[in-house]
Amino acid sequence: MITRRRLLGATGALVVAAPLVRSQLGYADELTPSVHVRIDGRGRIIATVPKPDTGQGVRTMAAILIAEELAVEVADVTLEQAPGDTARFGPQTIQNSTSSRQLAQPLRTAAATARCLLVTAAANRWGVPPGECAARAGRVEHPGHRALPYRALVADAAKLDPATVAVTLIPPEKWRLIGRTRAGRSDARDIVTGRAKYGAESAPPGALIAVVARPKWIGAQVDTVDDAAALAVPGVVAVVRLVAPAGGQGGVAVVARSTAAALQGRAALTVTWTGGTPAADSRTWIADLEAALPPVTGKPDIQRIFRLPLLAHAAMEPMNATAHVTDTGVTVWAPTQDPGGLRTILSRQLALPESQITVHPTLAGGGFGRRIEPDPVFEALTCSRAVGAPVSVRWTRDDDTRHDSYRPMSVHRLGATLDASGLPVSRFHQVATWPLTVVPIFNNPMLVKASGDHFPYSVPGDVSVTLRLAPLRTGFWRAVYAGQFGYAEECFLSEIARRGGHDQVTARRTLLPADSRLRRVLDTASDHHGYADGAACHLDYGSAIAVLVTADPVARKVIRVTAAVDVGVPVHPSGVIAQVEGGVLDAVSTVLGAQITVREGAVVQSSFRDYAWARIGDCPEITVIVVPSDAPIGGLGELAYPPAAAAIASALAAGGDPVSGMPYGIGVG
CATH class of the missing domain: 3.30.365.10 (Aldehyde oxidase/xanthine dehydrogenase, molybdopterin binding domain)
Structure with missing residues (x-):
């Protein structure tokens, strides 16, 4: 794991290991401190990004990290996509919200190495200690009003042995860009003008x-x-x-x-x-899963069953x-x-x-x-x-919808014993679902439980998982099993709070540990949103988020959503906001009824005309608050969906029946 000290540097004097030896630095007219960064003889900074971009903005994040350490602007960094090559670039997978966490240290170190080599080259030319020089705005300066642009130093820097140069990271108190820039995506213009190639x-x-x-x-x-x-x-x-x-x-x-x-x-x-299986029917599948739940022992004060449907990925590009x-x-x-x-x-x-x-x-x-x-x-x-x-x-849109690797169906039975105030003091959560057929190792109840169960509240209880053979292709879907476990748990807690006459935020705050990061984001969201019809919290990927929702149950309309998120160091705040907004809109879509059903052996839905993803008119007012934090960089891409879906469903159910089936996106197949 990358510690905060390794990643950020406690002070400007923190020394990090140079990534390559002298023989690997490249040609004399190009400074290449690592596979991630090079500076050519014209002073052009080229970043090779090892992770692909599927819309999460990893290229922009890379540009920010490199620009920070090289004391230039984000626009000064030219981005190139690395080919597939794990031997050269290390892990290139984007899943489990790992891109920022895996890339921050090597990208910053590569850029910092280049900066320190350039500074040393300038100091050697002037005959002054490197400590008297500083990199700023694409050049190296000295107090004697002397300055040299990077392009004039590349050849000298490329001749230096990085093992002889102390490499320091820019300390957080001197950051200009990391966590501070309001810049949009580096490739936004190319995307909106059609120059970007998909x-x-x-x-x-x-x-x-x-x-x-x-x-x-x-x-x-x-x-x-x-x-x-x-x-x-x-x-x-x-x-x-x-x-x-x-x-x-x-x-x-x-x-x-x-x-x-x-x-x-x-x-x-x-x-x-x-x-x-030409006679396959998803109504039978959901019934079989429900029948697979183990019998309940004892008499809980409250018990509910949640049935969650198949979901297709519905990426905009088939x-x-x-x-x-x-x-x-x-x-x-x-x-x-x-x-x-x-x-x-x-x-x-x-x-x-x-x-x-x-x-x-x-x-x-x-x-x-x-x-x-x-x-x-x-x-x-x-x-x-x-x-x-x-x-x-x-693939056509119909191909994509009818031949996907779907999020598995699941059935959840939850029960709780309540105290005199109506809050839970013990609980159980039984899950019957399918493994991911695209990853054989997921045919393991304990792995499914570890992936899905992130219950954050101080309520002891048992969670059990029963797996049945999947009758069709199933695969990773945003948040995977956590999106189902967390949905059922938060909806259940919302109903308990409502029955006991408790405010949704107060109930959760009471049940969260005093030192929980979730308390902080929950309080932040509450301070901004005020009273909420629905609420939910989620702690995963090293990040914390709370979502509050105001809705109109009669009109089945989501009115306002407030999300407060702690992702540790928010490298690109605008990117953080965009990722959370995307998770919220996925939640709006699924809760309002998007689901996959199977009749007579085939998927019924064929495109957005019947796999009803949110339209512009369904979009609520969304506010995302990035909460300052000294935690290490956390994951984000899958974080918002589970709590947003639960908070929206609970808000829509606030004026009616408990959330246990349709019309709140929890279909019966």
Whole structure:
């Protein structure tokens, strides 16, 4: 774990180890203190960001950290995306809200090393101690009114042995940018003007387009294919049968010279299917999970059952990937959450050395856990090998909705014994759910419990998990199991408080430990919001958040949401706010009714027309308060969803029945 002392530096004199030896510094006209940072002979600062960006703003965070240590502005840092290569760049996965926590130390150290080498080079040229010099605004200054821009020092700095130079981090009291800048995303202009290239836009010139006819029902495999009509469509190049890889779904791909031709060719295919579960029904699944709950012993004062539905990821950019297989190797362009891991998987699956595999991670229009999975890449590889050309596989919105790796269903039975004031003194929480089929290790009740159970209140109790085999593909979905455990626990606590005549905030404050970070964020949110119909707290990923909600239960309208969040050092405050807002809107969507159902073996929902994600008119007034903290950098991407969903559901239920089923997004399948 990165300690605060290692990460921030207690004083400006804190010495950190230089990351590379002299022989690794690069050419004389370029200063390269690490794989993360280099400064060319023109003084241009280039940051190579090892983690991909799926909308969370990791590139901007990297630019802020590097600009801080190099005493320049964020706009002075040119950003480049690293290819998939864990040997060079270390872990490249973005999941479990780890990007900031894993990158802060190496990025700051790399930039600080460059700064100290430049300062030393200037001091040597002037014949003065380095301690008398300072880096400021892209140059090194000395009190004798002398200054040299970085570009004039690069060659001298590149010749220095970093092992002989003391490297210090900028102390927090001297920060100009970290936790202070109000700058937006570094790539915002490119995104809004269309210059930013997402996955489907990153295919090389001449790439063919493929779409896939996917199983008609869950688990079905291709039986027969009549492709004559498809091949007769102008522009169609080939029809390729896809055998389902591990975790994949298989199907029949139509490869064409345009998306329109590929779609027309798919519509002309005649495919028969076999196997699978054509009679599958999610109403049966939820009933089976409920029946799997163990019997209750004793007589709790209050008991409730919560039924949580399947959820699709619904990333704004549907799944896609481009691959080119040649005699000399494989190149992939994909919006992936794990470029380094993908390269390793491809090496193993294709029996090729990693040196023959290149993975270019692209900007992604959302991930939420789905882009950890490589199934679109394998589809593109199979098609490219079949036609001998680069192929870009495009999923339609309907493909994305009906063939996702869904958040598992779950059923929760909670019970509590209450004291004379009506607050809980003991509790139990029984969970029946499915493992994540895309990660076999999750077929373990204790791992599911560890992932989901983050109950923060001083109420002793037992939590048990019963797993049943998943009847369809399930995978990571924002907050994974914590989004379900925390939802049920907070909704249950809200009902207990309401029954006992307690204010939602007061009840939670009473049950939180006196020194809890959650008390601080809860009080901060309450001071801003005032009385709230719904409230919830969440402590996870090294961060703390409290969410308060005002709603109109009759109109089923969320009016106001206030979130106070403690993420330790908020490297990019605007990014913190944006991440929390995104989690709140996901919560609005699911609580107001977005869910996946299965009838006659197939997913019913097909796109945003019936998988009803929040529209502009559903958006409440959202206030996010970033609470100052001296804790280490915490995770954020998945933090807001669990408490926001629980607080919204509880607020909507404030005027009516307890939250145990529809219409508050807790479907019965």
